[in-house]
Amino acid sequence: MARKATATKAQAQSNVPEFSKEQELDAYREMLLIRRFEEKAGQMYGMGLIGGFCHLYIGQEAVVTGITMASEKGKDAQITGYRDHGHMLVMGLDPKGVMAELTGRAGGLSRGKGGSMHMFSNEHRFYGGNGIVGAQASLGTGLAFAAKYKGDGSVSLAYFGDGAANQGQVYESFNMAKLWKLPVVFIIENNKYAMGTSIERASATTDFSQRGASFDIPGEQVDGMDVRLVYDAAKRAIEYARSGNGPYILEMLTYRYRGHSMSDPAKYRSKDEVTKYRQERDPIEQVKARLLEGKLATEEDLKAIESEIRAIVTEAADFATNDPEPDAAELWTDITVSA
Amino acid sequence: MPQILMPALSPTMEEGKLAKWLVKVGDTVKSGDVLAEIETDKATMEVESVDEGVVKELLVAEGTEGVKVNTPIALVLAEGETADAAPAAKTAPEPAEAPVVPAEKAAEVAPSQATVPAAPKFEAQSDPDLPAGVEMVEMTVRQALNEAMAEELRRDKDVFVIGEEVAEYQGAYKITQNLLQEFGPERIIDTPITEHGFAGLAVGAAFAGLKPIVEFMTWNFAMQAIDQIINSAAKQLYMSGGQVKAPMVFRGPNGVASRVGAQHSQDYSAWYSHVPGLTVIAPYSAADAKGLLKAAIRSPNPVIFLENEILYGSTGLVPQVEDFVLPIGKARIARKGADVTIVSFSMGMRYATQATEKLVAAGVDVELIDLRTLRPLDSDTVIESVKKTGRLVTVEEGWPQGGIGAELSARVMEQAFDYLDAPVMRVTGKDVPMPYAANLEKLALPNVDEVIAAVNAVTYRS
Numbered sequence: 051m052a053r054k055a056t057a058t059k060a061q062a063q064s065n066v067p068e069f070s071k072e073q074e075l076d077a078y079r080e081m082l083l084i085r086r087f088e089e090k091a092g093q094m095y096g097m098g099l100i101g102g103f104c105h106l107y108i109g110q111e112a113v114v115t116g117i118t119m120a121s122e123k124g125k126d127a128q129i130t131g132y133r134d135h136g137h138m139l140v141m142g143l144d145p146k147g148v149m150a151e152l153t154g155r156a157g158g159l160s161r162g163k164g165g166s167m168h169m170f171s172n173e174h175r176f177y178g179g180n181g182i183v184g185a186q187a188s189l190g191t192g193l194a195f196a197a198k199y200k201g202d203g204s205v206s207l208a209y210f211g212d213g214a215a216n217q218g219q220v221y222e223s224f225n226m227a228k229l230w231k232l233p234v235v236f237i238i239e240n241n242k243y244a245m246g247t248s249i250e251r252a253s254a255t256t257d258f259s260q261r262g263a264s265f266d267i268p269g270e271q272v273d274g275m276d277v278r279l280v281y282d283a284a285k286r287a288i289e290y291a292r293s294g295n296g297p298y299i300l301e302m303l304t305y306r307y308r309g310h311s312m313s314d315p316a317k318y319r320s321k322d323e324v325t326k327y328r329q330e331r332d333p334i335e336q337v338k339a340r341l342l343e344g345k346l347a348t349e350e351d352l353k354a355i356e357s358e359i360r361a362i363v364t365e366a367a368d369f370a371t372n373d374p375e376p377d378a379a380e381l382w383t384d385i386t387v388s389a
Numbered sequence: 390m391p392q393i394l395m396p397a398l399s400p401t402m403e404e405g406k407l408a409k410w411l412v413k414v415g416d417t418v419k420s421g422d423v424l425a426e427i428e429t430d431k432a433t434m435e436v437e438s439v440d441e442g443v444v445k446e447l448l449v450a451e452g453t454e455g456v457k458v459n460t461p462i463a464l465v466l467a468e469g470e471t472a473d474a475a476p477a478a479k480t481a482p483e484p485a486e487a488p489v490v491p492a493e494k495a496a497e498v499a500p501s502q503a504t505v506p507a508a509p510k511f512e513a514q515s516d517p518d519l520p521a522g523v524e525m526v527e528m529t530v531r532q533a534l535n536e537a538m539a540e541e542l543r544r545d546k547d548v549f550v551i552g553e554e555v556a557e558y559q560g561a562y563k564i565t566q567n568l569l570q571e572f573g574p575e576r577i578i579d580t581p582i583t584e585h586g587f588a589g590l591a592v593g594a595a596f597a598g599l600k601p602i603v604e605f606m607t608w609n610f611a612m613q614a615i616d617q618i619i620n621s622a623a624k625q626l627y628m629s630g631g632q633v634k635a636p637m638v639f640r641g642p643n644g645v646a647s648r649v650g651a652q653h654s655q656d657y658s659a660w661y662s663h664v665p666g667l668t669v670i671a672p673y674s675a676a677d678a679k680g681l682l683k684a685a686i687r688s689p690n691p692v693i694f695l696e697n698e699i700l701y702g703s704t705g706l707v708p709q710v711e712d713f714v715l716p717i718g719k720a721r722i723a724r725k726g727a728d729v730t731i732v733s734f735s736m737g738m739r740y741a742t743q744a745t746e747k748l749v750a751a752g753v754d755v756e757l758i759d760l761r762t763l764r765p766l767d768s769d770t771v772i773e774s775v776k777k778t779g780r781l782v783t784v785e786e787g788w789p790q791g792g793i794g795a796e797l798s799a800r801v802m803e804q805a806f807d808y809l810d811a812p813v814m815r816v817t818g819k820d821v822p823m824p825y826a827a828n829l830e831k832l833a834l835p836n837v838d839e840v841i842a843a844v845n846a847v848t849y850r851s
Contacts, residue, residue, distance in 0.1 A: 085420070085421075086420070089420055089421065089437065089439045090439060092437065092439075093396070093439045095396075095397070096394070096395075096396025096397050096398075096436075096458075097394060097396065097397070097458075097459055098397050098400070098458060098459065101400045102400060108421075127597065129593075158630070159630065160628060160629050160630035160632070161630030161631070162630075163627055163628060163630050164628040164629060164630065168628035168629065169629075170625075170628075170629040170632050170633045171632070172632055172633060177593070177596050177597075177633065178628075178629075178633075179628075180621070181620070182616060182620050182621070185589060185616065185617060185620065185621055187589075188585065188586050188588070188589020188590050188592075188593065188617060189589050189590075189592055189593035189596065189617075189621060190593060191586070191589070191590045191593060192589060192590040192591060192592060192593020192594040192595070192596070192597070193593045193594070193596065193597050194593075195590055195593065195594045195599075196593070196594040196596075196597030196598065196599050197597070199549065199575070199594070199599060200597075200598075200599075206593075218585065219585045219586050219589055222581075222583040222585055222586025222587075222589075223586050223589070223590065225581055225583065225586070226580065226581065226583065226586055226587065226590060229581070307421070309434075312398070312399070313398055313399040313432070314432075315398075315432040315433050315434050317433075328421070378504070378505070378506050379506050381505070381506060382506060382508055382509050383631065384626050384627045384629075384630060384631035385626065385627055385665050385666055386626065386666060386668065386689075386690045387626065387634055387636075387689035387690055
């Protein structure tokens with residue numbers, strides 16, 4: 051049921067899809083893992099254990115969770131920018147390895163040589179973790195090119211933000227993806243601010259779902275705070291791409307609670323705005339409320355999940371704190387592959 | 390985790406002001422609740438609670454300046470936890486309670502960080518021995534490059550060619566002639582004019598296991614794509630701790646063309662040779678063009694393959710062997726000699742070769758070296774030669790500052806200073822954008838007379 055780009059998106063959300071109990075619990079668990087992991091990362095940054103840039107995903111958890119739930123894990127490729135911790139956790143990468151990469155330790159996913167913005171997994175088909183804003187749109191289109199070339203039936207899920215959506219290579223990629231009918235879903239995580247610049251101050255048009263209109267790429271605007279709506283739209287988009295129809299754009303209306311990076315005091319927006327999102331739209335609280343109201347889980351059940359998640363995060367933090375730094379000899383490894 | 394510590398807002402922050410408490414003793418807090426506001430000279434930020442609990446004590450008063458990072462500022466007890474319970478937690482320490490060593494301190498005490506381990510040395514292989522009586526066929530550099538691609542496309546179905554006008558047009562410079570006919574549009578792919586995009590697309594395809602040959606109509610246009618070449622392709626292996634490879638070739642005509650002005654006429658040799666993670670090849674002869682392009686396509690690394698438009702039509706003898714692959718990273722001694730070493734590559738070899746002929750006729754025993762690969766740079770061959778001749782002249786079309794000649798000069802000074810009988814002389818393109826006027830263009834390029842003059846200078850014959 052692909053809509054044309056000219057079709058509006060609002061109708062897509064009129065019927066909120068129901069999640070099964072298992073789906074609700076899955077989503078709750080994944081989103082809570084991201085939330086608690088990121089809070090811990092923020093704390094460890096504050097303690098000086100994590101250096102440089104550290105971009106937290108808090109507030110945006112429903113986006114990557116819903117999309118990953120709708121994808122084929124281990125088959126579909128995912129690629130994103132620098133706000134990448136949540137993607138890895140949901141895709142099943144080891145939280146210990148992610149946290150140890152944040153602290154720059156030998157046991158990090160990139161052996162301490164990548165850092166917060168540069169982690170990858172061939173096994174899980176996660177291609178980063180890219181520090182150059184917008185680069186992942188072209189790279190993700192290339193993953194889709196490889197999928198079509200090999201005929202392996204996989205789809206590439208390429209995430210970028212409202213800021214990256216103004217980069218030129220995004221449109222070069224849209225053009226080629228449509229021209230060659232490549233199986234790629236472009237997910238625009240519109241969290242309203244490109245670092246400190248609001249979409250209104252940076253974008254001539256702020257409906258990013260329509261950014262593929264001149265290439266005839268269908269697009270939908272989705273409430274990215276409701277994991278069910280994210281999942282539902284992603285199912286539709288992935289199916290469209292997998293069936294050989296070409297690219298699809300999903301604009302996820304989301305919000306980050308924290309600053310752009312740890313060192314951003316976020317003075318460009320009001321406290322009320324943040325509070326409103328946290329209190330009224332929080333993706334985790336929404337699921338929690340449904341679980342309790344629908345009597346799908348008790349407070350005790352959720353507390354048990356919470357403790358389980360905390361244990362995972364604590365274990366990751368301990369590992370990342372105590373794991374040694376990479377051996378000095380690692381300075382010279384992995385520059386080129388010996389033929 | 391009862392203690393809340395003074396956080397750092399940036400890696401360089403050492404202390405700050407506890408501007409405001411937003412909770413008081415007895416308050417119940419949960420994850421994400423703002424506890425306090427911290428100020429530095431640069432910013433104000435909120436301290437959020439990571440755990441749930443009850444605020445037991447505020448250890449630092451509101452308005453206190455100069456609070457050191459990692460100083461305990463509050464005590465928050467989780468449900469069922471008491472202040473005395475803290476020691477019990479010691480048996481299973483939470484990270485906050487573990488001794489926190491700031492990153493800089495750790496670097497100071499760890500002796501392994503103090504000394505930089507030596508860089509591994511690249512050992513190039515020698516050219517393969519050709520069978521006795523091997524047939525040598527004369528062909529153009531263009532044909533040699535075309536054959537190399539066709540052979541590798543036949544050999545490996547993961548290899549494909551992508552770029553502007555590579556398929557139906559048969560290549561802007563006809564390097565991809567007939568490839569579309571043999572391999573079809575799935576593997577020989579015409580792109581829109583979109584260098585940044587298709588370079589990035591090809592890098593992504595390489596991450597996923599394909600082996601793209603990206604043709605840039607000229608390297609001048611690759612400036613649009615240089616971010617993807619360097620930030621995505623060259624650095625990927627390192628940033629991923631060795632996991633994700635980018636086995637691919639970026640190729641096309643480089644260097645000075647003829648009468649096309651500044652934007653279409655420049656040499657990128659030094660630019661790309663600067664970048665770790667890349668392999669950079671710049672062949673001169675037809676045989677090297679074929680053998681090295683085949684090696685580049687088989688390389689598991691991203692390779693910059695710099696061809697030269699003027700040389701496309703020049704001919705040379707190429708050995709007709711089953712699979713002619715040359716080693717990457719090995720210079721070729723084009724002429725052995727004892728009096729002076731001339732080092733060049735690509736189009737520079739034309740000037741160097743012509744100068745050598747004249748110099749030899751005049752009785753100067755020139756040793757002429759063709760670098761062929763610029764990264765890894767075969768300085769061993771150059772150093773050995775300079776130890777013998779005591780004199781070095783470098784020849785390149787690129788600009789002098791930070792050029793290949795500059796690099797060779799530095800290496801020779803570092804490794805063979807005592808062998809030098811004269812300063813190293815560089816013959817380069819002039820330090821100007823390429824002019825259009827015929828006379829000015831000629832002046833901007835290096836030429837045979839300049840090479841001869843440099844040799845005369847270092848041999849004190851002038």
